[in-house]
Amino acid sequence: MHPDELNAIQAAQAAEPGAGPDAAADGRAVLGLRNRRYEGHAKSTGRELYTDDLALPGMLHGKILRSPHPHARILSIDTSAAEAMTGVHGVLTGDDMPTPFGIIPWTRDEHALATDRVRYVGDAVAAVAAVDEETANRALAAIRVEYEPLPALLDPREALESSAVQIHEPKKEGRNGNVTKHVLLEFGPVDAEMDAADIVVEGEYHFHGTTHAPIEPHCAIARAGADGSLTVWSSTQVPHYLQREIARVLQLDVAKIRVVQPAVGGAFGGKSEPFDLEFCVAALAIRTGRPVKILYTREELFYSHRGRHPIDMWFRVGASKDGTIRAVDARSLLDGGAYASFGLVTTYYSGQLLTAPYALGSYRFESTRVYTNKPACGPKRGHGSVQPRFAFEVSLDKLAGELGIDPIELRRRNFMGTGRTVNEFRVSSNGFLECLEAVEKASGWKEKHAKLPFGRGIGVAGSCYISGTNYPIYPNRMPQAAAQVQVERSGRVTVFHGASEIGQGSDSTMAAIAAEELGVPLGYVRVVSADTDLVPVDLGAYSSRETLMVGNATRAACVKLAGLVRAAVASEWRIPEAGVRLAAGWASERGNGRRIPIAEAFQLAEAAHGTLGSVGHYDTPKDVHGEYRGGTIGASPAYSFTAHVAEVVVDPDTGIVDVKKIWVAHDCGKALNPMLVEGQMEGSAYMGFGEALMEHHLVKRGGPESGLHDAPSLLDYRIPTSLDCPEFVSLIVESNDPEGPYGAKEAGEGPLHPSLPAIANAIYDAVGVRLDRLPFTPDRVWNALRTSRPSSP
C-alpha cells in the first residue's frame, strides 16, 4: 500500500474517539479498542448475504411433510400422486435415507425422514422438490400417509414410569427406552456434611422450557456437481459436524462434500446440529440434478426447537452459621422431547457446571433425561446450566435470609478463587469477587437491599460458564481449532479460519488478532471463514469456544509470520529482531523514528523467506479435569464469571413485574473488543430476562390439540420487544486468564444465567414471596402474593 493511503487510514482512525493507533493502555494498536465489526458495513447497508438471499440457476424449492400426530406408526406412504404432478421433480421418504443420525455419536436416534414411526407433531415424513414453493406445497398435500396413532407421553414423569409405551427402543433389554441418560455423581461426603450443617435449605424448582427464536429461519441449499461433489449452503453454526453427518447419512465420501455457512441471522445454539432440511436438500439435489433450497416457515422453527429443557429440580443446601456451604444435593428430571440431540451432554451439564464460583464443600447430583412426544430439546445459550443455576442461586438467597447475612456477603464468603472445583475442574482465573463488587457499587446495593418500599426490590445472583468444551463431540486427538494466515506483498493479510460467525463477532475477533500481530490497519485484513473447502477444520460456534480456541490458533499462525517479517526488517536495518515493532501500518524501530510502511516490510520478508503463509492450531490442556466417568464433560480451558443485580417493581394488585434495570458484571478475561463484549453481555441478560418473565415453549396436553405447540409464532411466543426490556448496564471485569489469547475468555453465554435468579431474588426483596417456578407471570406472582398475605385482595 502507498504510504499516503496509509496515512489517510490512520488519520481516519484517529478521528474516531478511542480508535486511534496506540490508544490502548497496554500499547496495543487494535485489541482492546471499540473497533467496528468486520462485516458491520455490509450489515448496515443490506449487502450481507444470508442463505435465503442466495439463488442458483435452475434452483428448485423443497418442502417437508410433517406428522400431525405426537406419536404414531407409519403404515404406508403413497407419493405417486405427488410424483405425477407437473413441476414436481423429486419426492423422498424415510426409505431413501435409512441411516440414523445424531450430533452425539452415542445417541444417533433420528432419521432425516421418519422410517417407521413419528415421535412428535412436526416430525419429518416426506420431502418434495418442485419448480416453486406453491407447487411444492400442493405436492405435499397430495402425499397420502396412513398412520396408526400410538399413546403419546407428554409428561416427563409419565415417560419415566411408563413401560408400556416406549418412545425409543431400549438400548439394553430391561432398561426403560424412555430414558436418554441417567447420571449420578458424588463428590465428598454429602450426607455426613448435610447432617453436620447448622442450617439446611430445601426446595423444589421448575424451569418451563424456552426456545431460541433467531430472527432468521433455518435455510439450506444444495447443489450436486457433475463430478460427484456436493455443496451445501446452510444457516448452521457447525459446518464441520454437518459435513460429517451428511456424508454418513447419504453414504457419500466426506471429501466430496463442501459445507458453506453464509451469514447467519442468529442461532443461540438452535443451529448447532444437523436438521432434516439439510439432508433433504442434499438428497433432492442429487436425485434431481438441480440445486434445491428449503426455507423453514416460522412454525417449523418452533417445532424443530432444540431449545432449553424444562427441568424439575430438587435442591438441598447445607451450610454453617457463618454461611459457609458444606453440602449441595440436587436431583433433576429433564424433559427431553422426542430425540436425544445434545441431551447426553445436557444431562451432565445440569450438574457439572454448578461447581464454581463457590466452593461447595461436598456435592451430589442425580440427573435423568427422558424422552417425551414433543419437539426435541437441545442446547440453548447457557446449555444445561441455566436451570440449575436458577435453583441454586435462589437457594443461596434463602440461605442468606435465614442466616441474616447480606446475599452479596454470603456469596463472597463462599468464593472458591482459583484451583480445583469440588468435581476437579481447573479454574485458572476467577474475577467473580470483582464482579460482585462492581454490581454492588453500581446498583447502590447497600442503600437499597431490604430498604426499598414494599413493591420495589433488588436481587443478586452469580454464575460461571465454560470457554469452550475441552473435548470434541467425536473422540479424536487432533487440534481443537486451527487457522491459516497469508501475508500478501500489497500489505494485505488474509485469515482463513473455521469459526462460525453467527453475530457474536468471531470474524471481527480473528481480524483484530491478525491486525494486532502483523501490524496492519483493520481495513487490510480479509477474513475467509466457515467454508469446509477453504479453511482448516473448526468444530463450530458452540460452548463459547471461538474466542479462546480459534483466537489462540489465529494468534499462533500470526506470531510465526510476524517473526519472519521482523527478522527480515531487522536484517535490513542491522538491528536485533526485538527492536522491530509492527503496528498500525508501519514497521518501526523501537525508541527511534525510523519506519517503513508495512507493505514494504512484507516485501522484505517475502524476498528473504519466500511466499508468506502459515498455520496455527490450538489444543486444550488435558490435565484440567478428574479421571472419573463423565469428568471430561464440563471441563474447559478457562471459566468466565458473572454477577447480576436486578431491580424490580412489583404491582401487588396485578402481579405484574416490571424489571427496571439489570447491572451485569462479567469477567471475560480480557475484552479484545469491549463493544462486542458488551453486546454479548446485554444480549445474554436480555435473553435471560425474557425467559424469566415472558417466554414459554409449551406443548398442549390433553384434548384434540394434544401435542400441538401452544404458541408457534413470534406474536404468541412472546420474546421481549424494545418496550419490554429493562435498562442493561454492562460492567466489564478483566482477570487475564493464562490460557486465553491475550487473557480472553468467553462472554456469549455466561451473562445469561444470573438474570433469572437475580429477578426472582429481587421479587422476594420487593414483596416477600418466593417464586420457585418459572416464568414469573402476573397470575403466578399475584397468586403467590395472595397466599402469603391472605388479607390482601
Add this chain to the structure above:
Amino acid sequence: MKRIVSLEVNGERHEVAVPVHYTLLETLRYGLGLTGSKQGCDKGDCGACTVLLDGGAVLSCILPVWEAEGRIIRTVEGLAEPAGLHPVQDAFDRTGAAQCGFCTPGMLCSSIDLLASNDNPSRDEIAEALSGNLCRCTGYTKIIEAVELAAGVIRERRTGDASG
C-alpha cells in the same frame, strides 16, 4: 397466474411479472433481487421486512404488492445518501447495534421513519418507534444508543445548514 406490477424502488422504476398473490417483500426479494429486506416470520410479527413506503415504515411481508404501486418505496439498499451512509446506518455500525444483522434492515427503516419527524427523540420514544421490530441479539441497548447518536448527527447537520 402472474401479473406485471410497476414499482418505484430506491429511485428506480421497475416492471416485473410476479404471481398475483405476491407480497411486496416477495416481489422485492424474488422479483427484483433486492434481498436486503428480510423475511423472519411472513406474518407481520417480527419487523425484519420493514421498508419505507412514501417515507413511512410498513411491513412488506403482509402488504400485497399492488398496494405499493404508485408509491415511493425505499429499502435498506436505498438508504445511503450521495455523500455516504445515512447517519443511522453509520451509527449502527459504530455502536455495534448490528450483531447477526438480520433485524438491521427493518430497524434502520423504522429508525429513519422516526427521525424524519422527530430529530430529538427520548429513549422512550425510540423504544416505542422500534417496538414492532424484534431483535434477538442485542437487548436493544446498542440499537437505542445508535438511534440517539444518529439523531445528534442529524441535529448538528441541521444547525450547520441553518447557520451556514
